[in-house]
Amino acid sequence: MKFVKELGSGDPSINNQQFIDVKLKLLCCRYWYLDLWDCHDMVFPFWRIYWNKNEGGELKLQEEVYKMDPNYLYIISPFTSFSTRFLKNHKHNSGIHVSGKNLTQLHKEADYEDKSLIHFFTHFKLGTPFDNVFPGIFKIELTDHLKERLVYITDRLRLENYDFKLTFNLKLQSFIQEVLSNIGPQLWKTINIDPRVLTVHRYIERSVGEKLSNSELASLVNMAPNSFARLFKEEMHITLHSFIQNRKIAKACELFEHSNESIESVSYNLGFSDRYHFSRVFKSITGISPAVYKSGRYT
Structure with a gap:
């Protein structure tokens, strides 16, 4: 057996390829039921993905209101000033007011869907320069493939909410990257x-x-x-x-x-x-x- 030293990457081609280094860092991932979700003018320095299994949640960006649809994911870029609310229990017009708990295997989701908001969220960073894109909310259709991934993630979160195994981490990262790939040129223009x-x-x-x-x-x-x-x-x-x-x-x-x-x-x-x-x-x-x-x- 001969060890090849000449090709540092193992690539036999002489044509250089330029790749964009996306450094995904997970911060949190949770699956909750929310009784109250009155959060106003929030600004945080990381990315978020929101998904509500049932209707009744709203996001507001300046004067634009997003009525959250279970068939869509909502991506919020860093340093975006936005507000949220749960229409069935809206009490506060300022400040941050949240009430709820994480869903576990002991909870029957059907018992909460009429009175609470079934809410999935994950926070993460992407590294330079993608943590400095223009502020905004991106609405992404939940395809069958993404839904399959999401069902796996939320099912696992109901079983384990702290010590995540390698498989879960890989599937969550893959899910986030696939969702981001659907944003389009609004995200990628930051490289220029x-x-x-x-x-x-x-x-x-x-x-x-x-x-x-x-x-x-x-x-x-x-x-x-x-x-x-x-x-x-x-x-x-x-x-x-x-x-x-x-x-x-x-x-x-x-x-x-x-x-x-x-x-x-x-x-x-x-x-x-x-x-x-x-x-x-x-x-x-x-x-x-x-x-x-x-x-x-x-x-």
């Missing part, structure tokens, strides 16, 4: 970012815990601070300062989801002057306080 902006974007991701200045970032691509700030705004449709704040809060959300760090520790490690400054910025971006987010009292 000026390389100077993308260089700084990646640097911010690596250095999100530091205090980052416009002049420091502009120097990375040999540009004057004001010129780079204009270029960044043109490319990303957000100011450089706001982008940095968004990424810091995105990291904070990740730490709250996957660590036991205190609010004080997270604010310090992300370069904020104190907890109070951090809390003000966090609430201005997400619509809720760090304490509420950390407690998990949202959906």
Whole structure:
């Protein structure tokens, strides 16, 4: 047997191929019944997929209302300001108010479908640059194949809601990727970012815990601070300062989801002057306080 060293990828062709690296990171996946779903002006730094098994749920994006249809999935991109409600039990016109529990094998879904909203959701990130697409809600038809995948996922969530096995993780990732592939050009146009902006974007991701200045970032691509700030705004449709704040809060959300760090520790490690400054910025971006987010009292 001869070991071949010459071909690093094992590809015999001399034609280079360019692939887009999508770094899917799962944050949570749940299957609940909701008695109350009055959530207003929510903004979170990750992707969401929503599906309701029964009718009665609504999403609102600015003045557009989406009456959620069981035959469709709803994808919400990061930093989209949106609202939700369950029509059969609508009480609040502001704030975030959720009541419900995860469905298990001990529950008969038919007993809840008339009075509650049977709700599936998963949160995830895609990495640079796809976590910075334009805000929006995408409605995707639930094909027979996607429905088959969804039935498997929700059935497994009723059996196990914590320690997921490899097969479930692979099937969930495959489901998310297939759903995303149906969005179309609205998603993929994000790859056409000026390389100077993308260089700084990646640097911010690596250095999100530091205090980052416009002049420091502009120097990375040999540009004057004001010129780079204009270029960044043109490319990303957000100011450089706001982008940095968004990424810091995105990291904070990740730490709250996957660590036991205190609010004080997270604010310090992300370069904020104190907890109070951090809390003000966090609430201005997400619509809720760090304490509420950390407690998990949202959906």
